[in-house]
Amino acid sequence: MAGSQHDPRLPQTDNPAALAKPGGHYSHVAIANGFVFVSGQLPISAQGDKLADASFEVQAEQVLANVQAALESAGSSIAQLVQVRVYIVDVEHWMSFNQIYARWAGEARPARAVVPVPQLHYGFKIEVEATALV
Template sequence: MTNIQRINPNTMAPPGGHYSHAVVANGFVFISGQLPITPAGDKLNNASFEDQATQVLANVQTALEAAGSSVAQLVQVRVYVTDIEQWPAFNRIYQQWAGAAPPARAVVPVPLLHYGFLIEVEAVGVIELLQK
């Protein structure tokens, strides 16, 4: 029987719908699509793309850490952007955030996101790195 744990850290705004910020199952942590919403619940839909991207990645990191994982333990990241022209700006921010061991990644242009946001990020990580 699989043990599934749903995680909604109090250091993040509560989920805006019927989902959990993170779900842990079989050694993996699945991070729901994170939007640029501050821990206080402020929607950054009028902020610059860079500020939105920075907040989204901070939300992903907070959810990972609440699940017992970290950015270094990511295995895949999916990024949704409303303007593919923002890809270079995102890549610079992401490179600093992801560090020396970047996970697999996809950047997907989409026509729009909820609340008029410019970016959304979802991710999959592991709880413990496998020993060789």
């Protein structure tokens, strides 16, 4: 985490090197009161490659890898997830996502919502945000 002097009344924020620089005015990670909040992760590689033309499955795997990198940068893990929110462009992808997610999450079973949406930024098919314990 950046900064050596931190006001405990304010959240700590970070943009891990394992993730591409945010495309807007936000941080990938915010930590407050024992929780880590991971901003909505899109299928963008650490090098900044936007995977909008990739299959849904490739996009889902990249997004979950990004969530994991964000969690680990904050000293958290998949096992410490509390809630996951998933936005998918086509509800037909739900079954495929559920299988990919189950492999990724393993024994962890946080609260989760999968929300069909009409579209996502850059034409992506999936976005995932998460909250976990630190």
